[in-house]
Amino acid sequence: MEIKKYTFQMHGDERGQLVVLEKDKEIPFEIKRVYYIYDVKENVKRGFHAHKSLEQVLVCVHGTCKILLDNGKEKEIVLLNNPNEGLFISNHIWREMFDFSSDAVLVVFASELYDEKDYIRDYKEFLEYVEKQKF
Numbered sequence: 286m287e288i289k290k291y292t293f294q295m296h297g298d299e300r301g302q303l304v305v306l307e308k309d310k311e312i313p314f315e316i317k318r319v320y321y322i323y324d325v326k327e328n329v330k331r332g333f334h335a336h337k338s339l340e341q342v343l344v345c346v347h348g349t350c351k352i353l354l355d356n357g358k359e360k361e362i363v364l365l366n367n368p369n370e371g372l373f374i375s376n377h378i379w380r381e382m383f384d385f386s387s388d389a390v391l392v393v394f395a396s397e398l399y400d401e402k403d404y405i406r407d408y409k410e411f412l413e414y415v416e417k418q419k420f
């Protein structure tokens with residue numbers, strides 16, 4: 286599975302760091318929604334779903350977390366531990382987020398507004414859905 290992990294340019298100087306994310310540049314779509322996840326309790330796993338259309342870029346701006354990506358055939362685990370790195374997740378990818386450090390802040394840039402109908406929350410249904418996309 287191709288993993289799209291971006292390293293963003295840092296505009297650092299003696300005052301500290303600054304990272305810029307703009308639509309169609311660092312983020313490969315028009316950003317319609319931003320949300321963030323933090324204060325995740327120990328051993329908690331989140332996600333367990335895929336999206337029919339949504340594309341997202343995940344940035345762990347503080348602390349660390351891991352993301353499991355699953356395209357129905359292969360699985361990969363990506364560590365996010367750097368505020369100048371972003372992970373692109375396309376549609377049709379099952380994701381699970383885990384191993385959050387207690388100080389982790391995961392910011393997500395999304396290509397669409399929130400729509401529960403875009404979620405596939407059942408793993409068996411996800412496998413059937415990706416299989417159907419081939420035809």
Ligand code: T46
Nearest residue numbers: 318320322331332333336339341343380382393398399
């Ligand atoms: C994803 C991963 C990375 C809203 O009302 N609006 C929103 O924009 C979002 C994202 C969530 N919600 C509500 C829906 C649930 O009642 O917030 C609650 C928690 O959402 P969820 O259980 O889906 O959270 P995660 O962490 O499992 O998944 C989220 C995103 O939902 C999902 O799209 O890819 O983060």
